[in-house]
Amino acid sequence: MNSQTSKVYLFIHVITCVKNKEPLLTKPVRTVLFAHIKKHATENGINVLSVNGTDDHMHAVMQMMPTQNLAQIMKSIRTDSANWINEGNFIKSQFEWEEGFAALSVSPSGIKQVLEYLDKQEEHHKTKTLDSELEVFQKIQI
Secondary structure, eight states, X not given: OOTTXXXXXXXXXXXXXXXXXXXXXXXXXXXXXXXXXXXXXXXXXXXXXXEXXXXXXXXXXXEEOTTOOHHHHHHHHHHHHHHHHHHTTOSSSXXXXXXXXXXXXXXXXXXXXXXXXXXXXXXXXXXSXXXXXXXXXXXXXX
């Protein structure tokens, strides 16, 4: 298969938290922030399939291209979104993301299930904390 006909299916599920897991992303802030993130991503050649979250963290699923670097993508999204929140005075305090993030590869056969999971973040976190969610991912063994 030559490079002109290559098909690349690199799906990544990322989770990033508000600094100190502060509950700063209220529903109105999330609504405009997540729309802004998708717009910024599209403008920068990043294919974000879905973005959602709750008041203290965000999930995104993206399809990466072979030339893209996950650390650079996350830096772009997180830097732009934090600057956008702060410049727009959407919250009273200075907004920052935690330094690190979690990233998991997603099989093309499982992408639908992960997208459905993202769609139900508010419902999911009525019964599960962010820490319990992250524990599940940490237990994944190869």
